[in-house]
Amino acid sequence: MPIRLKKKAAESANLEKSDEKNICYILPGGAGRPGKTGCGKKNNPGGNEMTEKIFQHDSYCREITAGITGKEQRDGRFRIRLQRTIFCPEGGGQPADHGSLNGLPLLELAVEDDDIIHVLERDPGQGEVCLQLDFPRRYDHMQQHTAQHLLSQVLIRLFAAPTLSFAIGPEHSSIEIGRPQLNEEEIVALEDECARLVFANLPVRIFASDDVSALHLRKPPKVKGMIRVVEIDGIDQSACGGTHLKSSAEIGLLKIVRTERVRANIRLYYAAGYRALRDHQLKHQVVQRLQRLVNQPMAAIPLQVETLLKEKDELRRSLKKAQRRELENVIAGELANDSPLIIREFSGLDPSELRFFVSGLLNAGRQALAYQQAPQKYIVIGRGRGTSDLRLISSRVFSLLGGKGGGSENLIEGRGEDFSRIAEVVELLRTSLAE
Numbered sequence: 001m002p003i004r005l006k007k008k009a010a011e012s013a014n015l016e017k018s019d020e021k022n023i024c025y026i027l028p029g030g031a032g033r034p035g036k037t038g039c040g041k042k043n044n045p046g047g048n049e050m051t052e053k054i055f056q057h058d059s060y061c062r063e064i065t066a067g068i069t070g071k072e073q074r075d076g077r078f079r080i081r082l083q084r085t086i087f088c089p090e091g092g093g094q095p096a097d098h099g100s101l102n103g104l105p106l107l108e109l110a111v112e113d114d115d116i117i118h119v120l121e122r123d124p125g126q127g128e129v130c131l132q133l134d135f136p137r138r139y140d141h142m143q144q145h146t147a148q149h150l151l152s153q154v155l156i157r158l159f160a161a162p163t164l165s166f167a168i169g170p171e172h173s174s175i176e177i178g179r180p181q182l183n184e185e186e187i188v189a190l191e192d193e194c195a196r197l198v199f200a201n202l203p204v205r206i207f208a209s210d211d212v213s214a215l216h217l218r219k220p221p222k223v224k225g226m227i228r229v230v231e232i233d234g235i236d237q238s239a240c241g242g243t244h245l246k247s248s249a250e251i252g253l254l255k256i257v258r259t260e261r262v263r264a265n266i267r268l269y270y271a272a273g274y275r276a277l278r279d280h281q282l283k284h285q286v287v288q289r290l291q292r293l294v295n296q297p298m299a300a301i302p303l304q305v306e307t308l309l310k311e312k313d314e315l316r317r318s319l320k321k322a323q324r325r326e327l328e329n330v331i332a333g334e335l336a337n338d339s340p341l342i343i344r345e346f347s348g349l350d351p352s353e354l355r356f357f358v359s360g361l362l363n364a365g366r367q368a369l370a371y372q373q374a375p376q377k378y379i380v381i382g383r384g385r386g387t388s389d390l391r392l393i394s395s396r397v398f399s400l401l402g403g404k405g406g407g408s409e410n411l412i413e414g415r416g417e418d419f420s421r422i423a424e425v426v427e428l429l430r431t432s433l434a435e
Contacts, residue, residue, distance in 0.1 A: 051116050052084035055097075056228060057206060059142055059243040061086050062135045065128045073123075077107065080118040086133050089116055093148075093166035094141055094242045098134035138243060143273030144173040146204060146232070146245040147194075147254045151175065151270065153218060153236035154193050159186065162219065164265060172269040176262055187256050194254045201249040203233045255279060323353055331360040334368075341433065342368040343426060351378045355413060358382040362411065367433055369426065373419055377403070380413040386433060393432050400425050 049069065054061050063086075070081030080101065089109035090096040096109045101124045108119035145168065152163040152175065161179035182190070209215060210226045221227045221239035230240040232248055245251065253276040258269045271279045287298055294304045334342050342361055346354065354370045361368040362382035371379035379401065383390055389409040398405045398414055400421045405414015 049083065050114070051082055053088075053116070054084055054086045055088045055243055056241070058086075059138070059245070062133045062138075063131065065130050067128055068124070068126070071123070078120045078123050079110070080120060080124060080129075081115065082118060082129070082131075085116050085118065086131050087116065087118065088138075088141075088243050092240065092242055094145055094168055097141075098137050100132045101129045103132075140274060141168060142243050142245050143251055144168045144275070145240075145242045146230075146248070147251045147270065147272035148173060148175060149218075149230060149232060149236050149238055149240070149244075150194055150197055150248060150251065151190075151254060151268075152238075153232070154190060154197070155179075156218065158190060158193060172257055172271055172275070174267050174269045176265050176267045179266055180261075180264055181266055182259060182268070187259075191254065191256060197232075197235060198248050198251045198254065201247050202235060204244050204246055204248065205231045205233065206244065207231070252276065253280075323349065324356065327353060327357050328360070331357060331364075334361060335364055335366065340367060341426075341430060342366055344368070344370045346370060346372040347374050348372075351376065351380070351413070354378055354380045355411075358411065358413075367429075369429060371416070371419065371422065377416045377419065378413070379403075379405070379416050379419075379425075381411070381429060383410045383433065388432050388435055390432070393428055396428060397425050400428070 051069070054064065064084065066082040066084045068080060069083050070079075072079045087097045087099055087106065087109055088094070089111050091111075097106075099106050101118060101120060104120045104122055104124055106118060107121060110117040110119060148163075148166050152166075155161040155163065155177055159179060159182070161177040163175050164178055165176040167174055207229055208226055209229055212221065212227070215229065216237050217229075218236055218238050223239075227239045228241055229237055230242075230244050231237045235248075250273070252273045254270060254272045255276045256268055256270050257279060260267050260269075287301065290301050290305070291298060294301060294308070296304045330344070334344070344357070346357075349372055354372065357370050358368045358380040359382065362384040365384040367384055367386075368382045369379070371377075379397075381390060381397070390407065390412045391409055394406055394412045397412065398416065401416030402418045403414055403416035405412060405416075407413055
């Protein structure tokens with residue numbers, strides 16, 4: 001038999017058995033996964049009442065039907081008001097839900113006067129519409145948001161660090177806390193305590209209250225009067241309008257993935273639930289590949305990588321010295337010739353090496369052009385004698401090469417994209433130097 005979901009407290013007392021077909025229901029799911037919801041009929045179609053926000057008391061409802069109470073075409077899109085909705089708009093750091101109305105993708109969820117507007121590309125038609133929620137996205141938001149409530153409370157208990165802001169991003173969620181830093185030991189303690197509370201399978205309850213004095217809110221609410229409270233049993237109470245899990249156990253795992261300084265505070269990036277699983281899977285794949293490459297136990301990989309990087313730096317410095325010696329020999333050879341303009345193409349050098357070659361000739365009173373097309377397309381031109389200002393031809397040189405560059409009156413350099421017109425650059429330089 002389908003298990004009926006809770007409706008608003010005021011409505012629950014008046015439900016009769018014959019109304020079972022009119023409410024959203026959930027079929028029991030397997031271990032570790034949410035159940036599957038059905039799509040029932042609504043009561044009292046039509047009217048202009050405020051949209052009932054099903055998601056505020058049932059975050060797991062995936063599909064319902066609802067009557068259209070308002071329709072407006074604006075800027076080529078249709079703005080639809082419904083008698084009830086399962087779609088939660090963006091707010092409080094939580095992104096908006098995705099889904100469809102009668103198979104039409106939901107483009108936007110707008111909020112006007114605390115009512116929800118469903119924005120579509122086309123007219124969904126008349127009468128009732130069927131709302132279908134992108135539940136994997138919703139469930140991800142639920143995992144991240146409930147994890148944030150838990151994390152924020154533990155941060156206060158362990159470190160007296162209040163949460164200043166919260167956001168669910170596409171890859172990681174983040175909170176900014178009123179503390180300048182957390183060291184590695186503190187982060188481990190934070191994760192361990194969160195894990196303990198996750199595995200305690202604490203119920204998550206949502207209720208309304210207008211008596212703040214009777215509550216133990218983590219921080220004062222931003223509004224007065226009746227507020228919606230999300231409570232993790234015995235741990236945290238927060239005024240919140242977002243969607244949440246039924247139990248802390250559904251968070252699965254909460255992992256701090258990185259931190260960064262923000263002004264005088266610190267921002268924690270974390271992954272919860274399936275995001276934490278994907279993060280672990282990716283890092284496990286990386287570690288396995290590194291193990292195959294360095295043939296070392298996992299714990300020895302960091303030291304092995306550090307050793308290899310140090311060896312690489314030493315080899316690079318040795319290569320640089322050898323390249324410099326070779327360039328010095330090339331410069332000496334070019335100086336033995338009487339060519340008025342030395343032109344040389346290289347390969348495999350850094351721009352700094354090209355600059356070293358040209359500068360060596362320039363300092364000896366010679367004119368030079370050096371360039372390469374791999375690995376980086378680059379050119380350096382130097383004037384060692386005369387009064388010609390190379391800046392006057394710089395824009396034309398890089399226009400011919402399809403690149404960008406600049407410099408001083410006796411040396412210009414920059415990137416090129418197409419060296420097929422290098423002969424024209426050489427002729428332009430000869431003409432300039434002859435003036």
